[in-house]
Structure formats: structure tokens, C-alpha cells
Amino acid sequence: MRLKIYALLLAMAAALPCLAAPPGPAASEAPMAAVTVAPPSGIKAADTPNDAGNAITVRWQASPDEARKMIEGYEVLRAETPDGEFIKVGYVPYGFTSFDDQDVPANGKEYFYRVKAVGRESQALSLASVSARSAEQWFNTMRINALVSCLLFTLIVVIFISRAKSGQSLFIRRIAGLAAVEEAVGRATEMGRPILYVPGLSSISDVATIAALNILGQVAKKTAEYDTPLLVPNRDPVVFTVAQEIVKEAYNEIGRPDAYNHDSVFYLTDSQMGFASGVDGIMAREKPATNFFMGMFWAESLILAETGAETGAIQIAGTDAIHQLPFFIxxxxxxxxxxxxxxxxxxxxxxxxxxxxxKGQDWSKAVIVLLLIAGLAVSLINPGIREIILQMLKVG
Amino acid sequence: MKRQIPLIIVLILGIFFFFQFFVPSRISTNILQTTLQWTIVISAFAIVLAIGSLFNHHMLKIRRRKPHWWNSIVTLAALVVMALLGIFGRVKGLEPLGELYRKLFHYVQSPMDQAMFAILAFYMASAAYRAFRARSQEAALLLISGFIVMLGVIPFGSMLWTKIPDIAEWIMMVPNMAAKRGILFGVGLGITATSLKIILGIERSWLGGGGK
Known part of the structure; x- marks a missing residue:
């Protein structure tokens, strides 16, 4: 009996170190199961380029067991010293061999990284740790192509502006939609009905909205001239205030401040479909002779345009939203x-x-077309150059 | 001077933020973030003006007894009720008002939005009818290509002929994509040119009038 108790105590004492073993990388390196996985190799860490700092990119070569579908993913661990405590900072599933640590505490300080392969039954930590320091950059080298293109485009535009200033006549092709503006305003005047102008549903930060407001200024001048009522419903509060100012100034410029109706430019609602329903109501009640839909539109484009078509109004639309163009057309x-x-x-x-x-825009387009043809020709002659061209066009 | 100050501000900030795009440093990104926060503040002020406009617009309709003026009463009542419920619903002890606000939003406003969105399906049918009337060569081409693409995405298309999905994909990926990219080139240049015109003060319509 005593022998049995001694044997039991001995067995318990032997089991104690296992129970008390602290969790951590060392534990993961120990064989946890019969099937062990190989760790990733070739770990490299470097500052993430072209950023504001506080980021380090860690790359590695996949564990050989990934091909045998034994790896579920990789854990990336960071420490402040090579022998310090490695803390998990990220996880990527198998198939990925890099990770951007975006939460590096301090720029310029050295940090150490290890990568752990996580298998279904076991884990394996990379043998050596690698170090790197994060730093902020003052120029994004991945955007050199964009800078060069913008400067080239500006140069072309400036050349044509100086030509225009010197009095040289510039041919601009006829744009049917814009040539019809005068006729559309005239029609509304003859019919004694208002003109509806919707400057899109986007905010003022959208360039399409700014373009729509520029056109509104021109249309408002014509309505001021013909004394035609103008209705400008708005969805964005900032666009509303700018539109109100533009219309007011247009009436002042034509010398008809008395004809300006402060209530002609108004705010409807911020809700997309609420706005569409509000404009539909205006079209059904006021029966405008001409509808302008200029700027950025989404799903409501067809609702607006179809309602306008049913009321028999002349409709002129303009947008750069490719998916809404077919509806407007x-x-x-x-x-x-x-x-x-x-x-x-x-x-x-x-x-x-x-x-x-x-004219500058047109010539820039010609340059792009020529570059496209040249690129295509070169790619056909030497397919290897295609990748180089694609790399050159990439903006980071 | 009234015109010169905005033009100078636009010129300086325009050039600054053009170069900011190429500078990823912390100071540069912080300035951008701060400026974007300013636009939120400006928007908040603009909302006050916008609500004022909405109120005046409908009060005028009610006062002048314009056609369908009673709709304006509904609009103003909805505006006031939702605003009050939204504000007081957060006050301790008045939580039922907050609950009512949520119910009005989920069971009144949201279904109305969805109903409006659903109408789109009917408009799409009428627009398709108009677009697919083969009155010209271009319209006939559109009709044929549209028909093939529609057949290509339904199982019946491949049942008719196994090549139909491939032809549909070719139409989408080659001629359709080429046209899209052509438009996008123009749009990209148009956006850049408009920005340039505004930064350099050539385009002044946004100031109201011609900037004289």
C-alpha cells in the first residue's frame, strides 16, 4: 500500500513541470503533437516605403509544409530586443508571405520580428529574428509618374491658354447637348413654364458637382435674360449655399437683380430616394419645360429622367458616372x-x-492615344516589355 | 477685393494640396486630415442654412396657399417631430421618445425609401422598351448586343448554344470595356483640367458670375 502511495506521489511530481510550464514561444517550439510543421524561412523586415512612418513590412518564404496543406497561416511577432518577449502583431492566412505592421510604436527605433507557422496540429517559430526601423518619407516615389503626367498636362494647357490669349482662334467641335441650352431656355420662356436644374446629388468635393455649378451659372444668366423662372433643388447643404450664391450673382451680372427669386434655389433633403421623390413631385406639379440633370447621379438617375420624359420636358443631362450614362441617354x-x-x-x-x-485637353488625349499605340506595338514585339510598362503606369 | 481673396486662397491651397498628394510624411497627412475636419465644420453651418431654406420654402407655400400646400404642412411637421424626438429621445427619462424616433425611422422613412427604390424596376422596363426600339442602325446594334448579353447570363442562353456566354463575355470585356475606358480617359483629363482652371483662377463661375 505504502509503495503504491510512493509511486503515485512520484508520478504526480513528474507531471508537475508539465502542468507548470509557462505558455509562450518556447512551448510552441516543443513538439505538441505527432505531426510537426516546418517554420518559415528567409525572414526579412524593412521600413514600409512611401508612407508617414510607423510601419514595417515583414516578408518570408512559406513553410515547405504549405504545399502539403498542413499550414493554416502565419503569426507575425514583434519584440523590442532580440531576447525580449515577442508579442503577436498580426496574422495572415496561408498563401500570403508578407505583412505590414502598421502599429510600430516609434520611428527610428529598432524592432525585432519572428514569424510563426501555424499548422492544424502544431506551430513552428522561425529560428532567427530580424530587425528593422520605421521611417517617414518626404516623397512618394510610386507617384513620380503621376507628377510627371500632371506637369506635362499643365504645360500643354498653359501653351494653349497663351495661344488663346494672343488672339488665335481655336476650333471647338459642336456639342449638341450644349448647343441646345439656348433653345431649351427659349422654349421654357415661350411656354411660360420654369426650368428645373438639378446639380447632382454629390457633395462639393466632387469635381462633377463643381462642373455642374459652373454650368448653372451660365444657365442662370440665360434665365435672367429671358426672365424665365428657375428651380434648383439641392441635396447637399454646402452645394445649396454655393448654388444660391452663383444664381444670385448671375442675375446681378446680367443686370436683373430684381428678377432673382431667393426661393428659386432651395434645399430638399439629404436622403437619396427622398430627394428623387421630391424632384419627381416638382416635375409632376410644376411641369417644367426643360430639365437639366448635371453632375453626379446614382440609382435615382433613371427615376428622375423617366419622370421628366413623362411630363414632356426637354431634358439635358450630363454626368461622368459611367453606369448612369445609359439611363440618361x-x-x-x-x-x-x-x-x-x-x-x-x-x-x-x-x-x-x-x-x-x-484644346489642351484634346491634345493631351492625342498624346495618350499615341502612347497607347506605341505601348501596344512594343508589347507585341517584345512581350517582356509589357510588364515594365504596366509597372511604370502603377500609382502607389 | 471681394473676388481676389477667394482666388488667392484657392491658388495657395490648390498648389499646396497638389504637392501634398506626393508627400506622405506625418506633417503632410496631419494637415490634410485637419483640413478635412474643417470641411465637416463648414458643412455643419451649411446644414443650418439649408434647414432655414427648407422652412422658408414651405412656409411660403403655406402662406400663399400654393397648389398642394398641405403637403408642405406634412413636410414641416415631419421635420419638427423627427428633430424633437431625435434631440429629446437621448435625454434620461425620455427614452420612449427615442424609441418612437427609431420606430418612425424604421417603419415609416425606411419603407418609403425602399418603395421609391423599388419603382426603379418599372422605370427600367420602360427605359429598356424605349432603348430597344430598333429605329436606327445603332439602336439595332444595341438591341442585338443587349439581347446576347442578357442571354449569356441566364442558363437558358447556354442551353440554346454553349458559345453564347462566351460571346456575351467578349461583348462586355472588349467593346464595352474599350468604350468605358475611352470615356474614363476623357473624364480623368476633364477633372484635371477643371481643377487646374479653378486653381489658376481661369474658371471663376463658382464665384458667381464671371469674376469681374
Whole structure:
């Protein structure tokens, strides 16, 4: 009996170290099960390029067991010293061999990394740790191509502006939708009905909205001239205040401040479908003779355009939202497609400086087309160059 | 001077934020973030003006007894009720008002939005009818390609001929994609040119009038 008690105590004492063993990397390195996995190799750590700092990119070569589908993912661990405590900072599933540690505590300080392969039944930590320091950069080298393109484009535009300023006549092709603006305003005047102008549903930070407001200024001048009522419902509060100011100034410029109705530019609602329903109501009640839909639109584009078509109004739409263009083309009389929206202000005002920028745009397009043809030809001759060209076009 | 100050501000900030795009440093990104926060503050002020406009617009309709003026009473009542419920519903002891606000939002406003969105399906049918009337060569081409693409995405298309899904995919990926990219090139240049015109003060319509 005593022998049995001694044997039991001995067995318990032997089991104690196992029970008291602290969890951590050392435990994971010990064989946890019959099937062990190999750790990842070739660990490299370096500062993440082209960023504001506090980020280090860790790369590694996959564990050989990944091919045998024994790896579920990789844990990335960071420590402040090579022998310090490694804390898990990230996890990536199998198939990935890099991780961006975006929460590096301090720039310029050295941090150490290890990568742990996590298998279904066991884990394996990389043998050596690697170190790196994060740093902030003052120039994003992945955007050099964008900078060069912008400067080149600016140069072309400036050349054409100076040509326009010197009095050289610039030919601009006829844009049917814009040529119809005068006729559309005239029609509304003859019918004694208002003109509805919707400057899109986006915010002022959208360039399409700014283009729509530029066109609104031109349309408002014509309505001021003909004394035609103008209705401008708005969805965005900032766009509303800017639109109100633009219309007011347009009436002042034409010399008809008395004709300006402060209530003609108004705010409807922030809700997308609420706005569509509000504008539909205006179209059904007020029966505008002309509807302008300019700027950025989403799903409501067809609801607005179809309701307008049912009321028998002349409709001129303009947007750079590619997915809404087919709806406008189908339901409106005239549609400004993409860049035509941005050309409208120059086309309507006929100011030489603005026309100069239009010509600059056209020539830039010609340069792009030539580059496309050259790139295509070179890629056909030497397919290896295709990858180099694609790399050059990438903006980070 | 009234015109010159905004133009100078736009020129300086325009050039600054153009170069900011190429500078990823912490100071640069912090300035951008702060400026974006300012726009939120400006928007908050604009909301007050917008609500004022909404109120005036409908009060005018009610006062002048314009056609369908009673709709304006509904709008103003909804505006006031939702605003009051939203504000007082957060006060301790008045939680039932907050609950009522949520119910009005979920069971009145949300279904109305969804109903409006659902109407889109009917408009799509009428627009498709108009677009697919083969009155010209272009419309006929659109009709044929649209028909093939629609057949290509339903099982019946491949039942008719196994190549139909491939043809549909080719239409989407080659001619359709080429047209899309062509438009996008123009849009990209248009956006850049408009930004440039505004930064350099060539385009002044946004100031109201011609900037004279």
C-alpha cells in the first residue's frame, strides 16, 4: 500500500513541470503533437516605403509544409530586443508571405520580428529574428509618374491658354447637348413654364458637382435674360449655399437683380430616394419645360429622367458616372458624356482662356492615344516589355 | 477685393494640396486630415442654412396657399417631430421618445425609401422598351448586343448554344470595356483640367458670375 502511495506521489511530481510550464514561444517550439510543421524561412523586415512612418513590412518564404496543406497561416511577432518577449502583431492566412505592421510604436527605433507557422496540429517559430526601423518619407516615389503626367498636362494647357490669349482662334467641335441650352431656355420662356436644374446629388468635393455649378451659372444668366423662372433643388447643404450664391450673382451680372427669386434655389433633403421623390413631385406639379440633370447621379438617375420624359420636358443631362450614362441617354433628349460635362462651361461662355484649356485637353488625349499605340506595338514585339510598362503606369 | 481673396486662397491651397498628394510624411497627412475636419465644420453651418431654406420654402407655400400646400404642412411637421424626438429621445427619462424616433425611422422613412427604390424596376422596363426600339442602325446594334448579353447570363442562353456566354463575355470585356475606358480617359483629363482652371483662377463661375 505504502509503495503504491510512493509511486503515485512520484508520478504526480513528474507531471508537475508539465502542468507548470509557462505558455509562450518556447512551448510552441516543443513538439505538441505527432505531426510537426516546418517554420518559415528567409525572414526579412524593412521600413514600409512611401508612407508617414510607423510601419514595417515583414516578408518570408512559406513553410515547405504549405504545399502539403498542413499550414493554416502565419503569426507575425514583434519584440523590442532580440531576447525580449515577442508579442503577436498580426496574422495572415496561408498563401500570403508578407505583412505590414502598421502599429510600430516609434520611428527610428529598432524592432525585432519572428514569424510563426501555424499548422492544424502544431506551430513552428522561425529560428532567427530580424530587425528593422520605421521611417517617414518626404516623397512618394510610386507617384513620380503621376507628377510627371500632371506637369506635362499643365504645360500643354498653359501653351494653349497663351495661344488663346494672343488672339488665335481655336476650333471647338459642336456639342449638341450644349448647343441646345439656348433653345431649351427659349422654349421654357415661350411656354411660360420654369426650368428645373438639378446639380447632382454629390457633395462639393466632387469635381462633377463643381462642373455642374459652373454650368448653372451660365444657365442662370440665360434665365435672367429671358426672365424665365428657375428651380434648383439641392441635396447637399454646402452645394445649396454655393448654388444660391452663383444664381444670385448671375442675375446681378446680367443686370436683373430684381428678377432673382431667393426661393428659386432651395434645399430638399439629404436622403437619396427622398430627394428623387421630391424632384419627381416638382416635375409632376410644376411641369417644367426643360430639365437639366448635371453632375453626379446614382440609382435615382433613371427615376428622375423617366419622370421628366413623362411630363414632356426637354431634358439635358450630363454626368461622368459611367453606369448612369445609359439611363440618361435613353430617357433624355441630350446627354453630355463624361468629359463634355467639364467642357460645358468653356463651350457656353466662349471665353478664350477656357477654350484654351479645352484644346489642351484634346491634345493631351492625342498624346495618350499615341502612347497607347506605341505601348501596344512594343508589347507585341517584345512581350517582356509589357510588364515594365504596366509597372511604370502603377500609382502607389 | 471681394473676388481676389477667394482666388488667392484657392491658388495657395490648390498648389499646396497638389504637392501634398506626393508627400506622405506625418506633417503632410496631419494637415490634410485637419483640413478635412474643417470641411465637416463648414458643412455643419451649411446644414443650418439649408434647414432655414427648407422652412422658408414651405412656409411660403403655406402662406400663399400654393397648389398642394398641405403637403408642405406634412413636410414641416415631419421635420419638427423627427428633430424633437431625435434631440429629446437621448435625454434620461425620455427614452420612449427615442424609441418612437427609431420606430418612425424604421417603419415609416425606411419603407418609403425602399418603395421609391423599388419603382426603379418599372422605370427600367420602360427605359429598356424605349432603348430597344430598333429605329436606327445603332439602336439595332444595341438591341442585338443587349439581347446576347442578357442571354449569356441566364442558363437558358447556354442551353440554346454553349458559345453564347462566351460571346456575351467578349461583348462586355472588349467593346464595352474599350468604350468605358475611352470615356474614363476623357473624364480623368476633364477633372484635371477643371481643377487646374479653378486653381489658376481661369474658371471663376463658382464665384458667381464671371469674376469681374
Amino acid at each position: 435613353t430617357a433624355c433628349d441630350y446627354t453630355l458624356i463624361g468629359e463634355e460635362l467639364y467642357a460645358a462651361s468653356a463651350y457656353l461662355s466662349r471665353e478664350p482662356m477656357l477654350l484654351g484649356t479645352l
